[in-house]
Amino acid sequence: MSVDWNDLLDTFEFVSLGQPGEHEAVLCRKTGKFLWHSELADDVDEWPDDTEDEEKYLSIPHKKELDLGQPLVFEFARQFLPDEFDEIQGIFAKxxxxxxxxxxxxxxxxxxxxxxxxxxxxxxALREWCEINGITIEPAAGPAPEPDRR
Incomplete structure (x- = not known):
């Protein structure tokens, strides 16, 4: 199955907007379409009753499931702001x-x-998740990016 990168990224960002479970999305394995659902608003899409059926649907992860929350912040701090690491840890305690x-x-x-x-x-992280789940990413539409000339 293949998906459009921008559709995947938009869907992932939707799922990651709030706390885990506030927003959900699945990829229909049959149609290749993303379906969105929110606990905070009326359903964005018609939400099937059988989204837990892993043979039919693949649940899109929340950023925390891919360690893209606090662990990423702390990794950034270790690499780029080591002198502020303790302060950043304190910030995330509240x-x-x-x-x-x-x-x-x-x-x-x-x-x-x-x-x-x-x-x-x-x-x-998303590309690794796709690889683990047997999803290929369709090439992006539009002009090719400029080569890096550093």
């Missing part, structure tokens, strides 16, 4: 951590580096 973390990144002029790090880690 509610509202991501807003305070991003404020710290802004002050340290590291926000763009964080977004790049997070995007690369998300792509790698």
């Amino acid at each position: 509610r509202g951590a991501y807003a305070r973390f991003k404020d710290l990144l802004q002050r340290r002029k590291a926000l763009d580096r964080w977004y790049d790090f997070e995007n690369k880690a998300t792509e790698a």
Whole structure:
């Protein structure tokens, strides 16, 4: 089965918007279409009763299931902000951590580096998840990216 990368990424981001279980999505193994469901709003899509049937549907993971939450933040801090590691751990001991973390990144002029790090880690984790689940990613439409000329 193959999926469009942008559709997969949009669906993954939807699932990861809130806490695990607030938003769900599945990939229909028969049609190759993503179906979305939210506990916080009326159903986005018609939600089948048998989404737990793994032969028919594949559940899209939440970012926490792929270690893209706090473990990723701490890995970033170890690599790029080792002097602030203890402060970042303290930030994540309280509610509202991501807003305070991003404020710290802004002050340290590291926000763009964080977004790049997070995007690369998300792509790698999703591609690995696809490989494990026998999903191929359709080539992206549009012009090819410019080669890196560093």
